[in-house]
Amino acid sequence: xxxxxxxxxxxxxxxxxxxxxxxxxxxxxxxxxxxxxxxxxxxxxxxxxxxxxxxxxxxxxxxxxxxxxxxxxxxxxxxxxxxxxxxxxxxxxxxxxxxxxxxxxxxxxxxxxxxxxxxxxxxxxxxxxxxxxxxxxxxxxxxxxxxxxxxxxxxxxxxxxxxxxxxxxxxxxxxxxxxxxxxxxxxxxxxxxxxxxxxxxxxxxxxxxxxxxxxxxxxxxxxxxxxxxxxxxxxxxxxxxxxxxxxxxxxxxxxxxxxxxxxxxxxxxxxxxxxxxxxxxxxxxxxxxxxxxxxxxxxxxxxxxxxxxxxxxxxxxxxxxxxxxxxxxxxxxxxxxxxxxxxxxxxxxxxxxxxxxxxxxx
Numbered sequence: 001x002x003x004x005x006x007x008x009x010x011x012x013x014x015x016x017x018x019x020x021x022x023x024x025x026x027x028x029x030x031x032x033x034x035x036x037x038x039x040x041x042x043x044x045x046x047x048x049x050x051x052x053x054x055x056x057x058x059x060x061x062x063x064x065x066x067x068x069x070x071x072x073x074x075x076x077x078x079x080x081x082x083x084x085x086x087x088x089x090x091x092x093x094x095x096x097x098x099x100x101x102x103x104x105x106x107x108x109x110x111x112x113x114x115x116x117x118x119x120x121x122x123x124x125x126x127x128x129x130x131x132x133x134x135x136x137x138x139x140x141x142x143x144x145x146x147x148x149x150x151x152x153x154x155x156x157x158x159x160x161x162x163x164x165x166x167x168x169x170x171x172x173x174x175x176x177x178x179x180x181x182x183x184x185x186x187x188x189x190x191x192x193x194x195x196x197x198x199x200x201x202x203x204x205x206x207x208x209x210x211x212x213x214x215x216x217x218x219x220x221x222x223x224x225x226x227x228x229x230x231x232x233x234x235x236x237x238x239x240x241x242x243x244x245x246x247x248x249x250x251x252x253x254x255x256x257x258x259x260x261x262x263x264x265x266x267x268x269x270x271x272x273x274x275x276x277x278x279x280x281x282x283x284x285x286x287x288x289x290x291x292x293x294x295x296x297x298x299x300x301x302x303x304x305x306x307x308x309x310x311x312x313x314x315x316x317x318x319x320x321x322x323x324x325x326x327x328x329x330x331x332x333x334x335x336x337x338x339x340x341x342x343x344x345x346x347x348x349x350x351x352x353x354x355x356x357x358x359x360x361x362x
Contacts, residue, residue, distance in 0.1 A: 015104055022126060026108055029087050029110055029112075033082070033112065033223065033226075037080070040081065040227070054269075059091045059093050060092070061088055061090030063275045064086075065278060082113060083281060084111070084282045088275050092106075101132055103132050105128070108215070110125070120153060120225060120229065121144075121145035121146070124143075124215065124219070138200070138207055140210070143192060143193045145189060164214045171196075172195055178346075179193070182254050185253070187250075189251060249289050255277075257303055277324040284311070284316060285315070286311045286315065286316075302334070
């Protein structure tokens with residue numbers, strides 16, 4: 001299905017070039033993944049699915065992802081390169097809602113979870129947002145998330161980020177380390193983090209070029225690392241599969257209990273629950289997740305227990321589109337009951353207005 005048309009910007013001349021950028025990055029990431037799949041003999045086909053905000057009155061987007069298959073059981077290795085992938089672009093705008101703090105948001109949000117445990121996962125988010133007062137800024141995020149950390153992989157990804165961002169790299173890495181730390185488990189999600197929030201140098205074209213450079217560079221480096229990890233790799237051992245399952249469980253824990261962007265999107269609307277939770281891996285360890293409830297501070301312990309109940313009673317537990325709908329509702333009900341728990345979520349150096357006002361971009 002085609003992407004809903006981009007509406008004319010009233011006060012945001014950056015919306016059109018930002019939309020062109022995220023569209024090009026979506027195509028680039030999909031092309032690179034397809035190239036890796038072709039090289040290793042694991043065919044890849046990402047299917048489009050469009051969604052609309054408020055029946056299209058306030059924009060929408062198109063997500064390219066794997067079809068929800070719910071295949072397999074314990075130890076199952078799927079037939080393709082990826083276990084789960086979601087590459088979503090969105091353009092939402094509230095030109096007709098003058099009392100809304102967020103005027104518009106144009107974004108790419110991408111997550112890739114390879115099937116083989118030796119393939120690291122990638123998360124990347126690049127967005128341009130404009131507030132009602134006309135001020136705008138970029139959010140640029142990228143992080144490498146391996147189930148089986150590899151020192152060479154980590155060093156290569158960090159070096160790429162440093163070369164792409166120059167003098168901004170150190171602050172972005174520090175901010176990312178802060179955001180992706182999980183206090184209850186005393187560890188990070190991922191091994192290399194990059195997070196610029198509200199970036200506005202005062203020169204839009206220079207900032208647009210930075211966003212493009214980081215996006216393209218991260219995509220190309222990740223594709224190279226993925227190819228190196230899976231090309232000629234032997235079938236995963238039982239221990240490698242278990243490490244992947246445990247890490248994917250940690251990934252779900254971080255996204256659903258700490259991630260402000262995810263919570264923001266779920267709280268403001270129910271138009272795209274499957275897309276917003278597109279970052280969740282396909283399979284998690286329900287018992288391991290349950291064991292972490294006692295380590296989470298109140299009232300997040302109650303949230304973890306409710307998430308466990310929303311998962312199928314299987315081992316591993318399959319996170320289907322239907323399950324995502326249940327998990328989304330659990331998160332909404334929890335923060336409606338405990339709005340103060342939003343203060344327990346992850347934060348970088350700056351809490352973006354789009355999150356603080358529950359106005360996420362998809």
